[in-house]
Amino acid sequence: MQLRPLGVVALSLALAAACKESGGGSASPSTASTAAPTGDVVRLQGAGASFPAPLYLKWFKAYSSSHANVQVDYQSVGSGSGVKSFIDKTVDFGASDAAMKPEDIARVDTGVQLLPMTAGAIVVAYNLEGVKDLKLSRKAYSGIFLGKITRWNDPAVAAANPGAKLPDAPINVVVRADSSGTTFVFSKHLTAINETFAKDVGTNNMPNWPVGTRSKGNEGVTASLKSTPGSLGYIEYGYARSQGLSMASLENKSGAYVAATTAAGQAALASAVLPDDLIVWASDPEAKEAYPIVTYTWLLAYKKYGDKKKHDALIDLLDYGLTAGQKDAEALGYIPLPEAVAEKVRAATRNIRAEG
């Protein structure tokens, strides 16, 4: 009988462990927007995608240091949570890699203005000793992620890499274990270029990958790739660059092999014409020099703000990000918006109004 209490403790221990760690990501940041601005300080509270967070934080810090009366907080809680907080109006602005679904937009009575603030490339990174400039045809990389091409010396891989010493070893595919915007964009691209992928797997934040070990977060995939010889996976360009991982050149729609560079990324963005709602997916750009997997990331703003000061601060902040801020993008591994796009987005900020 002595052990009964122990049993209960163990049960609640397991419970606590399971709850504690799953709850972390979705904590909604609800404090700042309700707090009245003290004195003349305007506080802007944002939450959302983790992908643009380093750039946003850099902007907000730089902006706050030159505008002492504006304080901007940004919590990188993930696109999904960002959209949720934005709909619930617990933040002043949101951020999302997957834009916003029409039905979600309809749920916001003050209107929604989506603003592409920066863009990024998703690369296929690999760890293979002695192979530097791997080229992957569309057939090769879609086949690898479908689990149809399993060895490095598969003819489909070898054909594009004459002279490279491809080993007769299994390809250890690494994919994301958690639901993520990166996966959404990558699977959207694979869906666009491969019918089998579209039918069997499809576009999702966390599709049912037929192959691969799964790691958590960009950092998890990066770590797996770095520590496992013979592995290959998809990550954001910034992570691959900062960790010195080799990145494959990918075959684009016009048949050219393109490495992930700023110019190739901008070429891809330029090929996708921004519609009026500013939501566009460059799922499979056509231009010859375009890198095939790029995406915008959006900042979500309301069309009406009750607080004039908040409105003015936000507009000024957005203006800063779209002009001077774009210069920070490249150094952090993002693709600066093409000038025409930045201009169009700046024009769209005029849709955001201050009214009671």
Place this chain on the structure above:
Amino acid sequence: MAEAVSVAQEPSSAQRFADAAFRRLCQLCAAAALALVVFIVLRIAISAAPALSDYGPGFLTGTTWDPNKGRYAILPEIWGTLYTSILALVLGTLFGVAAALFLAEGFLGEFVYQLLKAPGLHLHPLWSKLPARAEDALRNLVELLAAIPSVVYGLWGLFVVIPTVRPFCNWLYAHLGWIPFFSTSLAGPGVLPAVLVLSIMILPTITAIGRQALVSVPSKLRMASYGLGATRWETIIGVLLPTASRGIFGGVVLAFGRALGETMALAMLVGNANQIRLSLFSPANTLAALLANNFPEAGPRQVAVLMYAALVLLAITLVVNVAGALLVQRAAARTEGAQ
């Protein structure tokens, strides 16, 4: 005289009140702890209700998790949870009980004492304290393992354990690949690294409780055993361990609870692949890791499915604990009868 009177005095009304109030407070706290568990279970069950009616028992026996097609089932996760936990428990118990014995028997203290004796320092006022201090330090060191955050364990597993065991595992795969346990190569995350790290994580629980149980074995028993001519090892194996088995088993059950619920380190190390394989080197998935990976971006429909999975995890933990408690009771009844 005055003192004798005060001792015999009836409790004052204030004392009576304090006594009653304290008793009520204790009852309230105990009830609150129970109510909390019930509340959590209820809340999860309510959130899981839509998924319960949609997927029913098929949720437990299917093997596909595909949000795109709206098909959810968690047999691979149930398998992975039990497989990793049980293996980790076997390893953890082996080393944990050994460590508990080492600590309880004071082997380190003895060793240090012998070292001091050689130069004749064992009676020195300062140095003579060293054996006890060394014991304390070692005990604290083992217990410190419990204080390491699980994400640190995960990173350590990723960057240290996996690269270390990989050559060995792949040798096993190459030469003994016909054995089901070694039937795949270890690329990166997988069952074995997860089990190794998990066993270290649960070791302090087993060691701390096991040591306590061993220390509290009445010294009369030990003396009697020696008196009958048993050697030290015979005494440990034949008398001390069986007598302390109830306490040790308690620690093991507690450790199993932790192993089942452990999330972060496993999410990083187990590979999160929805498949059922016997191979120790292939990636698998666990319920807790599934929950952690999916919750942050889950839509309302998926939340229900995840709550269903949480409910299953809860049920598994409950069954394990009840079964553990029953086993302990039985074992205890047997050994006590022998006494």
